[in-house]
Amino acid sequence: xxxxxxxxxxxxxxxxxxxxxxxxxxxxxxxxxxxxxxxxxxxxxxxxxxxxxxxxxxxxxxxxxxxxxxxxxxxxxxxxxxxxxxxxxxxxxxxxxxxxxxxxxxxxxxxxxxxxxxxxxxxxxxxxxxxxxxxxxxxxxxxxxxxxxxxxxxxxxxxxxxxxxxxxxxxxxxxxxxxxxxxxxxxxxxxxxxxxxxxxxxxxxxxxxxxxxxxxxxxxxxxxxxxxxxxxxxxxxxxxxxxxxxxxxxxxxxxxxxxxxxxxxxxxxxxxxxxxxxxxxxx
Numbered sequence: 397x398x399x400x401x402x403x404x405x406x407x408x409x410x411x412x413x414x415x416x417x418x419x420x421x422x423x424x425x426x427x428x429x430x431x432x433x434x435x436x437x438x439x440x441x442x443x444x445x446x447x448x449x450x451x452x453x454x455x456x457x458x459x460x461x462x463x464x465x466x467x468x469x470x471x472x473x474x475x476x477x478x479x480x481x482x483x484x485x486x487x488x489x490x491x492x493x494x495x496x497x498x499x500x501x502x503x504x505x506x507x508x509x510x511x512x513x514x515x516x517x518x519x520x521x522x523x524x525x526x527x528x529x530x531x532x533x534x535x536x537x538x539x540x541x542x543x544x545x546x547x548x549x550x551x552x553x554x555x556x557x558x559x560x561x562x563x564x565x566x567x568x569x570x571x572x573x574x575x576x577x578x579x580x581x582x583x584x585x586x587x588x589x590x591x592x593x594x595x596x597x598x599x600x601x602x603x604x605x606x607x608x609x610x611x612x613x614x615x616x617x618x619x620x621x622x623x624x625x626x627x628x629x630x631x632x633x634x635x636x637x638x639x640x641x642x643x644x645x646x647x648x649x650x651x652x653x654x655x656x657x658x659x660x661x662x663x664x665x666x667x668x669x670x671x672x673x674x675x676x677x678x679x
Contacts, residue, residue: 398584408464420450430469466582479642486650501574508582508673520559524643525601528553543624601665611644
């Protein structure tokens with residue numbers, strides 16, 4: 397299934413895509429795409445529905461029908477840094493021996509095509525296309541060989557980052573990662589059964605039509621199963637929690653000289669099988 401949340405910001409409703417790419421309303425069957433709805437049992441109930449029997453939502457998604465973040469009620473938004481060796485190299489940092497974890501404030505979550513507003517005084521706002529993991533069944537100390545059983549599905553995430561605040565302003569990375577709008581998610585949550593191998597997905601990002609990132613999840617330092625198991629050592633993972641898994645090379649910070657986002661630019665990004673996002677940058 398491809399699950400969506402559609403409608404105006406703050407009033408989104410749950411839906412799914414039918415085989416013609418139209419949105420069907422799920423609000424008669426689930427309050428939102430959060431919590432128990434994302435567990436294995438909850439997803440099985442949704443999968444048993446016949447999309448043709450669900451109300452058709454007017455409009456074409458991502459054209460005249462706005463999509464919100466594809467997951468609601470996110471409790472934890474965990475980031476993984478330097479998880480592609482070539483990205484670590486362009487950042488001038490060593491490849492980590494264990495996953496580097498940080499957090500993105502859940503208030504940064506936005507729809508996949510919402511405008512991105514540069515923070516006041518920003519000098520170094522950057523792009524990062526990433527594979528997002530959505531947790532289904534929760535757990536603590538999850539064994540790696542069973543970790544994928546705890547995944548509800550996958551989505552596209554743009555881990556937008558203000559590098560000055562992230563790196564040069566003291567403290568943890570979190571300050572540069574969590575500005576409002578710095579976590580576009582979606583367009584849809586693609587359930588785990590539709591992705592044969594999460595380590596074989598092309599991901600890419602362009603700015604104003606120029607390709608900046610073009611990589612594959614095959615080159616992750618730590619794969620999806622390892623990351624789910626590792627994160628569960630430090631906190632109980634809950635349904636709807638997000639893990640964003642790192643970015644391939646080509647970020648603005650890695651250009652020589654560095655190139656950062658400016659008002660009026662447009663980012664477009666996507667991952668094979670998971671859809672695309674388009675964001676206009678507002679200065």
